[in-house]
Structure formats: C-alpha cells, structure tokens
Amino acid sequence: MSVLPVTLLASVIMLLCHCAQAQDAARVIDLECDHLPPMCSQGGEQPGGMMIEIGSEAIRRAGFIPNAKIRPWKRAMQEVTSSASALMIYFARTPEREALFNWIAVTNTTDFGFITRDGSPALDSVAQATAAGLIGIRAGSSVRTWLLRQGVQSEQLVESPLEDMAKMLKAGRVASFFGAATTFKPIYQRQNGVPPVVGARMYSDQNWIASGRMFPREDAARIAEAINRMRQDGFINQVISKYFP
Structure with missing residues (x-):
C-alpha cells in the first residue's frame, strides 16, 4: 500500500521541478542599448544589430527570453540599475559606472x-x-x-x-x-x-554586458557562461564577420 503514495509523491516532485524549470526558462530579460547602428538599431518592428544579436543569443543560451529595447543611454542606465531583469549591452566599464553595475562579461572590443x-x-x-x-x-x-x-x-x-x-x-x-x-x-x-x-x-576599449545590482547573481553567472561558450564555439566571431566582412 505504501508504493502508491511514494510513486505519487515522486511524480508530484517531478511535476513541480518541471513547472519551476518552465517558469524559470520563461523569464523575460530586457536587453538595453542606445540607437547605434550597426551595433544596436531600431529597424522595423524589432530592434536589431550586431550587439543585439550577441546579447539576445546569450540570454537564450542561459535559458531566458530576450526582449531588446533601444533607448538613450541615460534612460537605459536608469532602467537597468533599478531592475532585476534588465541588461546593458555594448557598454563601457568606467570608474564612474563601476559601483552601479554588475559587470557580467566582455563581449568584444571597440x-x-x-x-x-x-x-x-x-x-x-x-x-x-x-x-x-x-x-x-x-x-x-x-x-x-x-x-x-x-x-x-x-x-x-x-x-x-x-x-x-x-x-x-x-x-x-x-x-x-x-x-x-x-x-x-x-x-x-x-x-x-x-x-x-x-x-x-x-x-x-572592452564592451561589456552588465546588469544592475538587483539582478540575480545566479542568472548573471549563467549569462557569463553563455558568453564564454559563444566565444569558444565561434558564434561571436561569426556575428562580427557578418557585419564587418
């Protein structure tokens, strides 16, 4: 008689795990950048550009859904520093910005x-x-x-x-x-x-992908690892070559 409850309990635990994973994977992360074509641009219905492609791929590989936004730097920085679900891309690391952001990974240089x-x-x-x-x-x-x-x-x-x-x-x-x-x-x-x-x-100078201090550290680590894999498997170089043959 004890087999059924144990089996049922195991099934419930597995279901909860799957639900948690699905909920985690469905988390939307905003990717913020200024209008700087061909790096980041508001063309057509969806933002695009070299850095948007790189940042969006990193977010996807980390298990999240990217939502690119093109807006002036000052506004973008205000949004990111006060958000737990937003990132800056194509971002320079300076002494003035150092304490305001979590510097996740270097994407490329300019x-x-x-x-x-x-x-x-x-x-x-x-x-x-x-x-x-x-x-x-x-x-x-x-x-x-x-x-x-x-x-x-x-x-x-x-x-x-x-x-x-x-x-x-x-x-x-x-x-x-x-x-x-x-x-x-x-x-x-x-x-x-x-x-x-x-x-x-x-x-x-190095270009960074960065977050505000409220952004979860474990999520930042997943994105950093995704950037590292993208560098190792050649994805970043492929995207750069597409825009600058």
Whole structure:
C-alpha cells in the first residue's frame, strides 16, 4: 500500500521541478542599448544589430527570453540599475559606472579615434585634435572621461546624439568627432553620400554586458557562461564577420 503514495509523491516532485524549470526558462530579460547602428538599431518592428544579436543569443543560451529595447543611454542606465531583469549591452566599464553595475562579461572590443569631415586632413593625435577646434562626442559616451584624462578641457567638448553630430561635423560646427568609426561612419555616409576621414586609432576599449545590482547573481553567472561558450564555439566571431566582412 505504501508504493502508491511514494510513486505519487515522486511524480508530484517531478511535476513541480518541471513547472519551476518552465517558469524559470520563461523569464523575460530586457536587453538595453542606445540607437547605434550597426551595433544596436531600431529597424522595423524589432530592434536589431550586431550587439543585439550577441546579447539576445546569450540570454537564450542561459535559458531566458530576450526582449531588446533601444533607448538613450541615460534612460537605459536608469532602467537597468533599478531592475532585476534588465541588461546593458555594448557598454563601457568606467570608474564612474563601476559601483552601479554588475559587470557580467566582455563581449568584444571597440577602437576609438578622431574623425573629420570629408576632404579634410586626418587627425592622428590628441594634440592635433585640440589644436583644430571643438571636439564632438556622442551624448553619454564614456570617451568623455578618456579625453579629459588626456588633458582636453571640458569646454572644448560638444555632446550630441550621433545623427546630430554627423550634421554638425559636416557643417563645421565641430572640428572633429571622437568615437567609434563603426557607428559614426555609416551615419555620416548615409547623410552626405561620402565617408568621413578616419584618423589613427587612439585606444581600444572592452564592451561589456552588465546588469544592475538587483539582478540575480545566479542568472548573471549563467549569462557569463553563455558568453564564454559563444566565444569558444565561434558564434561571436561569426556575428562580427557578418557585419564587418
């Protein structure tokens, strides 16, 4: 008579485990990024881009459902720091941000340099750029910290979204733009029909996937492991090669 209750109990336990796993797997995690094509972009009904593909795959491999959102950096950072179910992608690690986020894993690296309008000479040093005039940077970008450390005065820096900055550079309202050619060059070329002039690489920085402090540590560990597997099996390199053949 005792066999049936034991069997029934085992079945109930298995059912509860399956339900818990299904509930866990169904958890939706927001993936936040600014509009930075081709890295992150709001095209059509669903956000896309190289970093959205990488981040979404990591979330899926960790057993969750990705929900990509494209919004300005400052708003995205506010959302992530106050959420237990949101991540930042294509995110630079800076001293100012260090304590606010849980830095889960490095996804790739980005090169930064000075960019000038078409037909102008290249700027290959900070000294050349400061002598040339105002330097434009993307609003909310971590490059501001780097430039200030190189001795550039804050009064010489002009912040604006990339779309506006490309217009300002073409119009001569700034002498150069400092940032990533991978995101700025396509916007400038689309607006003007010709590419800007890209100077020498000034430095490279790691891009992170990060969460706020409320994000569960065990979930962060699963995503970190997923990123590691994606690096080992070549998925990340395949996605990068698709966008930058």
